[in-house]
Amino acid sequence: MALIVQKYGGSSVANAESIKRVAKRIVDTRRAGHDVVVAVSAMGDTTDELLDLANEVAPIPAPRELDMLLSSGERISMALLAMAIHSMGFEARSFTGSQAGMITDSQHGAARIVDVTPVRLREALDEGAIVIVAGFQGFNRDTRDITTLGRGGSDTTAVALAAALDADVCEIYSDVDGIFTADPRVIPRAQKLDHISSEEMLELAANGAKVLYIRAVEYARRHGVLIHARSTFSSSEGTYVLGEGMKNPREAEGADMEEPIVAGVATDFSQAKITVAGVPDVPGKAAEIFKIVAKSGANVDMIVQNVSATGRTDISFTVPKADAAAALKALAGEQSEVGFQNLVHDDQIGKLSVVGAGMRTHSGVSAVLFEALSAGGINIEMISTSEIRISVVLRGDDLAEAARTVHTAYGLDGESDATIHAGTGR
Ligand code: ASP
Ligand code: MG
Numbered sequence: 001m002a003l004i005v006q007k008y009g010g011s012s013v014a015n016a017e018s019i020k021r022v023a024k025r026i027v028d029t030r031r032a033g034h035d036v037v038v039a040v041s042a043m044g045d046t047t048d049e050l051l052d053l054a055n056e057v058a059p060i061p062a063p064r065e066l067d068m069l070l071s072s073g074e075r076i077s078m079a080l081l082a083m084a085i086h087s088m089g090f091e092a093r094s095f096t097g098s099q100a101g102m103i104t105d106s107q108h109g110a111a112r113i114v115d116v117t118p119v120r121l122r123e124a125l126d127e128g129a130i131v132i133v134a135g136f137q138g139f140n141r142d143t144r145d146i147t148t149l150g151r152g153g154s155d156t157t158a159v160a161l162a163a164a165l166d167a168d169v170c171e172i173y174s175d176v177d178g179i180f181t182a183d184p185r186v187i188p189r190a191q192k193l194d195h196i197s198s199e200e201m202l203e204l205a206a207n208g209a210k211v212l213y214i215r216a217v218e219y220a221r222r223h224g225v226l227i228h229a230r231s232t233f234s235s236s237e238g239t240y241v242l243g244e245g246m247k248n249p250r251e252a253e254g255a256d257m258e259e260p261i262v263a264g265v266a267t268d269f270s271q272a273k274i275t276v277a278g279v280p281d282v283p284g285k286a287a288e289i290f291k292i293v294a295k296s297g298a299n300v301d302m303i304v305q306n307v308s309a310t311g312r313t314d315i316s317f318t319v320p321k322a323d324a325a326a327a328l329k330a331l332a333g334e335q336s337e338v339g340f341q342n343l344v345h346d347d348q349i350g351k352l353s354v355v356g357a358g359m360r361t362h363s364g365v366s367a368v369l370f371e372a373l374s375a376g377g378i379n380i381e382m383i384s385t386s387e388i389r390i391s392v393v394l395r396g397d398d399l400a401e402a403a404r405t406v407h408t409a410y411g412l413d414g415e416s417d418a419t420i421h422a423g424t425g426r
Contacts (some may be wrong), residue, residue, distance in 0.1 A: 002168040003125075006160030006227075007039040007135065010230040011175040012045035012078045022173075022232060023084035026130060030090060035125050037165060039135040039158035040081055042073025042170040047136075047141050049150070063108035067137070067148045071097065074134035074154070078386035082132045093124045097146070098139030099295045101164075102157065104147045106140040111147035113138060113156065113219070116164035126166075131185065133161060136205060155216035163223035167247075170220065172212065177231045177419070178238030179204075179211055182265040186400050187407045191414035193263065195248045198227075200263040200355050203389045207353035208268030217241065259405040261358030261365060262410045267349040268402045271301060272324040273381070275316040276331060278341025281308040288338050289315060289331070296330035297322035301391060312341070318393060321347050332409055347383065350399030354406060362395040366390050374410035378402045 006026065013019050017213035029036050050069050052193025054061040061069075078094040085092035101117030120275060121131045135154025138147045148241075149156055179201065182190040195205075198221040205214045212229060220227050221243045240248055279285050287306065292299055298319040305315045319327055328345055331338075359365045369390055373380060378401070382393035394402055407413060 001033045001035070003035040003037070003165060005037045005039065005158050005162040005165065005167045007154055007170070008041065008081075008134055008170045008232060009154065009172075009174040010041040010044050010046065010320065012173050013081065015039060016080075018232075019043075019080050020084050023081060023088060025173075025232070026081075026092075027087060027088050027090050037121060037125070037131040037133065037161055037167065038081065039133050039161055040074060040077045041135050041154040042070075043080075046073040046076070049328050058280060059111055064145055067108045067146050070148050071134065071137040071146050073392055074136050077120070078132045078134045082130075085130055085132075090130060091128060092132055094134070095120060095124075096134050097137035097157070100161070101135045102133075102160065104137035104138035104140055104149070105149065106143045106145070106169045108145075108147055111138055112139070113149070113160050116160050117266050118161065118164050118218070121161070121165065133157065148360040150215070152213040153215075155213040156219055157226050159216045159223070159227065163219070168226070170225050170360045172229045173232040174211065174229070175231065175233060176211060177234065177236065178229050179209075179241070180264070180418060181412040182403060182407050183209070183267060184330070185371045186267050186307075187265065188417040189404075189407065189413035190418050191412065192418070193239045194250065195242055196263050197357055198241050198243045200357055200388065201352070203243050203355040204264050204266045207266040207351065207389065207391060208270070209264070209266045212241070219395075223378075233276040244343045245393075259358060260356065260412075261362050262354055262412065263358035264355055265407050265410070265412065266353040266355065267399055268353070269399065271318040271351055271393075272321045272345065272347040273316055273318050273349050273393065274315055274324060274327060274345040275346070276329075276338075276340045277314045277344060278312045279315055280339045281313045283310050285340075286315060286337065290317075292330050292334050293317070293319070293327045294322070298327035298330075302382050302391065304382045304384075318349070318351070318382070327376050337345060348396045349393050350396040350400060350402075351391055351393050352402055352406065353389055354410065355389045357388050359388050359390070368409050369406055372406045375403060376402060376405045378405075 082092040082094040103115040104111035135157040154251050178192045180190040184190040227241035301318045303317045378398045382394045
């Protein structure tokens with residue numbers, strides 16, 4: 001008998017029919033003899049609809065009230081799910097984030113979990129009940145207000161519950177089958193991974209993969225939670241996300257499987273490139289530029305500086321498309337102080353990243369990437385690397401084709417096309 005935490009995303013509980021299907025799945029787990037704690041998201045697009053409503057009544061909704069509003073989405077699904085389980089003859093009890101002891105800081109809309117005190121959940125489990133917790137929300141002790149954890153926060157709720165209750169596994173259910181070597185909508189030959197290390201998962205998520213939220217993976221890594229990402233719509237096993245020193249539960253005792261060098265290829269269409277052209281090539285200019293950009297609130301990703309032949313140089317960097325306007329405005333306002341010649345904004349770029357822990361110990365990994373791109377006649381505009389990742393910026397129009405070529409070059413292609421359930425992964 002194990003303690004299993006399950007998280008169901010919005011697409012898994014989009015209507016009454018799906019809620020009943022999820023209830024059955026939960027009951028099956030209980031029947032198999034396990035204790036079950038469930039974190040549930042709001043039904044379907046409820047959160048987006050509530051956000052739209054808020055924006056209709058107020059241009060800038062008050063953050064405290066917005067959290068009151070958004071947290072209600074998960075209260076609907078948790079109660080309905082508990083009812084559905086009840087009607088199947090099983091004891092289920094739903095709890096809001098605050099009832100569940102999800103203690104956060106006071107940052108409305110982006111609260112961080114600071115403590116989990118699941119006293120009531122333990123009691124309910126001890127009494128044999130299935131526990132349902134509203135995802136995405138918590139409670140701040142100082143303000144005594146309800147908070148939300150930011151979009152996609154139910155993943156983090158589930159992982160935090162698993163850590164606090166010392167669960168055996170945290171199963172994250174969505175409408176995709178697990179973690180793939182690439183986004184199957186971009187690369188049809190992408191394959192489902194049996195397992196992936198949490199550090200590789202973090203790099204993939206940070207570079208465009210959308211199946212799991214970064215904060216949930218980080219939390220799991222820090223607290224030693226085993227994540228199993230799988231589909232609500234099939235009974236097949238998904239992908240295990242393994243933290244440091246964790247063993248793949250599917251691996252036979254003692255079996256030492258050779259890890260692939262590259263775990264996956266991520267594609268990201270969400271970045272824009274800004275070039276600050278004709279920057280005086282003297283000490284301190286990069287500091288000035290990136291201080292201005294930071295003050296605008298833009299989150300810089302890749303940076304490239306050219307050599308200067310003329311005493312001036314160009315500095316290019318990427319930021320999320322949504323941050324570009326603010327960064328450009330801030331830079332333009334300080335043009336004469338910094339002394340650069342002009343600004344170029346390019347939002348037609350795409351970023352391709354290859355991630356694999358094997359890069360640490362294998363040489364020639366980047367050469368495979370560059371050769372594949374060269375054979376495809378694809379031009380590279382920027383390059384950056386981390387210990388386990390190589391990223392390149394390309395023309396956005398080239399990204400899908402480049403990703404397919406590179407996926408093939410690393411031997412990641414499956415034998416047939418991946419099944420896509422038209423899902424979003426949420
Ligand atoms: N309902 C919230 C959202 O849509 C939280 C979640 O789904 O995890 O962002
Ligand atoms: Mg949602």
